[in-house]
Amino acid sequence: MPLNFNHSLAAYGIIPSDVRLLRHQTRGEAGQTPHSLWRDERLLFEAYQAAQQIKNRSRLGGAFWASFVVTPDGRSLFVGLYSVEGHEPIPATWPYPISPRPPEGNDELYRLDHVDAFSEFDGRLFVDWGAGTRSWIQRADQQDKPIEELTRRFAEPPFPGFSAFVEPLSRIAGLPPSWTEALAASRGIYLLTCPITKELYVGAATGAGGFISRWHNYAATGHGGNVMLRSRDPSDYQVSILEVAGSLDSDVDILALETRWKLKLQSREMGLNAN
DSSP: OOOBHHHHHHHTTOOGGGEEEEEEOOOOTTSOOHHHHHHHOHHHHHHHHHEEEGGGTTTTOSSEEEEEEEOTTSOEEEEEEEEEEEEEEOOTTOOOSSSOOOOOSSEEEEEEEEOGGGGGGTTTEEEOOOSOTTOOEEETTTOOOBEEEEOSSOOOOOOOOTTTOEEEGGGGGGSOHHHHHHHHTOOEEEEEEOTTTOOEEEEEEOSTTHHHHHHHHHHHHSSTTOHHHHTSOOOOOEEEEEEEOOTTOOHHHHHHHHHHHHHHHTTTTSSSOOO
């Protein structure tokens, strides 16, 4: 018989009708997500979660919040059970770690206490949230989530490999550290594709920091200094890797590879390469 999340609650004497399920999936301008925030800065994640809009007060009205975050591969990961001790006006100095915005009377601050007795499931339990992913606040007694997986410990998904790597620029800042290390240690040729205009751009990563350093520059500026990208409206370009350079390849060798890929993909004639 498959287990559901409410079975876990019942094992600790927690009544599902007292629990609200929260699935956090916001993405900030800098690429941070609730998942990356929870992984890297738990206190900032809790600060993010504690600030909620007043209009959601009735939906959030439970004795406990069961918090889930969306992982890079789209799964719903349980990250903590919190008891709700009340709410109050939000301070003007309260941090908004993902999407900074000054309080304008629309938000309030919840006093939350992490339930340590339930923490054995933090970062280990995945549920099937179902089709209603836009409904990020749900009642546990009305939405008993099937448990998909219970891992032995929290672990990031493994790096898919250079040839299989495909991500939007908006997610680069939130990549797992092991992915970032692999991309920072490698140089070569990458491809940007625009989801709006369907144009492509071939680029070369030659300097310190490899691929990841170059992509951070695109994410920060929207164009990375490229003339034709600068002339386009901002877009969340998809980034992938065409070829990884050898450890002995010089910058001149890598630029020659870049020219070869521009010719293959005709990115000068039908893309965003101007040279």
